[in-house]
Amino acid sequence: xxxxxxxxxxxxxxxxxxxxxxxxxxxxxxxxxxxxxxxxxxxxxxxxxxxxxxxxxxxxxxxxxxxxxxxxxxxxxxxxxxxxxxxxxxxxxxxxxxxxxxxxxxxxxxxxxxxxxxxxxxxxxxxxxxxxxxxxxxxxxxxxxxxxxxxxxxxxxxxxxxxxxxxxxxxxxxxxxxxxxxxxxxxxxxxxxxxxxxxxxxxxxxxxxxxxxxxxxxxxxxxxxxxxxxxxxxxxxxxxxxxxxxxxxxxxxxxxxxxxxxxxxxxxxxxxxxxxxxxxxxxxxxxxxxxxxxxxxxxxxxxxxxxxxxxxxxxxxxxxxxxxxxxxxxxxxxxxxxxxxxxxxxxxxxxxxxxxxxxxxxxxxxxxxxxxxxxxxxxxxxxxxxxxxxxxxxxxxxxxxxxxxxxxxxxxxxxxxxxxxxxxxxxxxxxxxxxxxxxxxxxxxxxxxxxxxxxxxxxxxxxxxxxxxxxxxxxxxxxxx
Numbered sequence: 001x002x003x004x005x006x007x008x009x010x011x012x013x014x015x016x017x018x019x020x021x022x023x024x025x026x027x028x029x030x031x032x033x034x035x036x037x038x039x040x041x042x043x044x045x046x047x048x049x050x051x052x053x054x055x056x057x058x059x060x061x062x063x064x065x066x067x068x069x070x071x072x073x074x075x076x077x078x079x080x081x082x083x084x085x086x087x088x089x090x091x092x093x094x095x096x097x098x099x100x101x102x103x104x105x106x107x108x109x110x111x112x113x114x115x116x117x118x119x120x121x122x123x124x125x126x127x128x129x130x131x132x133x134x135x136x137x138x139x140x141x142x143x144x145x146x147x148x149x150x151x152x153x154x155x156x157x158x159x160x161x162x163x164x165x166x167x168x169x170x171x172x173x174x175x176x177x178x179x180x181x182x183x184x185x186x187x188x189x190x191x192x193x194x195x196x197x198x199x200x201x202x203x204x205x206x207x208x209x210x211x212x213x214x215x216x217x218x219x220x221x222x223x224x225x226x227x228x229x230x231x232x233x234x235x236x237x238x239x240x241x242x243x244x245x246x247x248x249x250x251x252x253x254x255x256x257x258x259x260x261x262x263x264x265x266x267x268x269x270x271x272x273x274x275x276x277x278x279x280x281x282x283x284x285x286x287x288x289x290x291x292x293x294x295x296x297x298x299x300x301x302x303x304x305x306x307x308x309x310x311x312x313x314x315x316x317x318x319x320x321x322x323x324x325x326x327x328x329x330x331x332x333x334x335x336x337x338x339x340x341x342x343x344x345x346x347x348x349x350x351x352x353x354x355x356x357x358x359x360x361x362x363x364x365x366x367x368x369x370x371x372x373x374x375x376x377x378x379x380x381x382x383x384x385x386x387x388x389x390x391x392x393x394x395x396x397x398x399x400x401x402x403x404x405x406x407x408x409x410x411x412x413x414x415x416x417x418x419x420x421x422x423x424x425x426x427x428x429x430x431x432x433x434x435x436x437x438x439x440x441x442x443x444x445x446x447x448x449x450x451x452x453x454x455x456x457x458x459x460x461x462x463x464x465x466x467x468x469x470x471x472x473x474x475x476x477x478x479x480x481x
Contacts, residue, residue: 014055023100104168113429114463135358154180170304182326184316202250207438232264256405288316293404309333392468
């Protein structure tokens with residue numbers, strides 16, 4: 001079993017081992033019943049003392065994540081009756097280099113009736129018929145598109161349209177500064193694999209987007225989470241931290257942040273860019289939700305103020321028009337972009353040309369009118385959800401009313417019982433995103449994320465009422481209210 005230990009880290013070696021195994025257990029990479037390496041075997045492979053591994057296993061056992069039995073070994077908790085029979089034989093001992101993989105679990109609730117866990121928009125609100133008709137006509141009229149790899153940087157006409165879109169939002173770039181990616185998730189991955197190596201310091205908001213945490217963890221980065229308030233990331237705290245650990249990269253989702261819904265103020269955006277200039281580092285600005293405001297447009301992107309190429313800006317269209325088409329753009333200057341294009345060419349030989357051409361007419365002619373209608377629909381669902389919270393949420397549960405985006409971020413009066421709540425909710429056909437997965441460590445979070453746009457409105461109302469009833473019973477049972 002491979003664990004990337006950072007011997008210069010402020011976190012002790014036993015804690016690093018414990019945290020990594022805990023993340024693998026939580027994300028399902030280590031299944032219930034899986035037998036862990038022996039203390040002697042893991043100590044030998046990691047080149048640490050047996051005492052170090054023993055302390056890590058003791059921590060995991062005390063948290064209920066593993067069960068150790070004298071003479072039999074240690075197993076992931078909730079194991080089958082006969083743990084020796086669990087697993088897949090030789091595959092269990094085949095090393096991988098995934099320290100964490102929460103994102104794939106976030107999508108794995110196909111059986112639940114009320115899916116609040118996934119930040120997505122219900123298909124009835126998406127322009128799927130228009131895009132589907134465009135794709136159908138392309139397949140029949142231009143079948144040669146399916147035989148072409150296309151440009152690694154992306155279709156030239158789509159990049160031109162993306163430029164006009166970014167210009168209208170204050171981001172002055174040329175088509176040569178833009179690359180098409182298969183969603184912003186690929187953009188984050190390309191930046192990480194190009195510019196982040198083991199031990200590099202990456203700063204993120206606390207909490208942060210699960211998919212970004214997975215990517216940076218996979219690169220062996222030293223992730224440091226910066227607290228937020230109502231104006232977004234605390235730049236004063238970030239500055240103090242950077243004095244001790246200079247950043248290689250700062251990742252931010254500044255507009256209707258996922259998961260918290262907080263929007264970074266203009267003043268904070270300016271200060272963050274100034275900090276990046278002083279430390280000569282990159283900012284990754286992830287922007288999937290800025291077009292989904294409910295009252296007034298949010299502050300312009302950080303990229304709009306960037307004159308020296310410190311910001312890699314990612315604008316996703318996947319969630320807003322057609323998640324299955326996986327379309328986003330990355331805007332960056334100078335040889336930062338050329339290196340990202342090189343990384344993309346090695347990754348996938350370019351995004352599918354058919355998908356790019358399928359969304360092109362819609363983004364060109366209909367996107368702005370469509371998003372105006374979508375904002376109205378989403379605002380109505382958000383207001384309905386907030387009314388239900390005000391009426392049915394048990395005492396001690398708090399939330400902020402978002403100004404845009406897709407999610408509500410709830411704080412419960414205690415973190416210890418959220419795992420039990422998660423199980424009870426699934427049994428009732430309801431899913432939500434536990435706040436723990438929005439951090440890299442194993443510090444319990446008292447938050448959960450609920451998406452109000454993933455279902456039909458009537459289903460959302462019914463599901464939320466059922467969930468709040470279940471939450472009330474759960475908190476009463478756990479004597480938290």
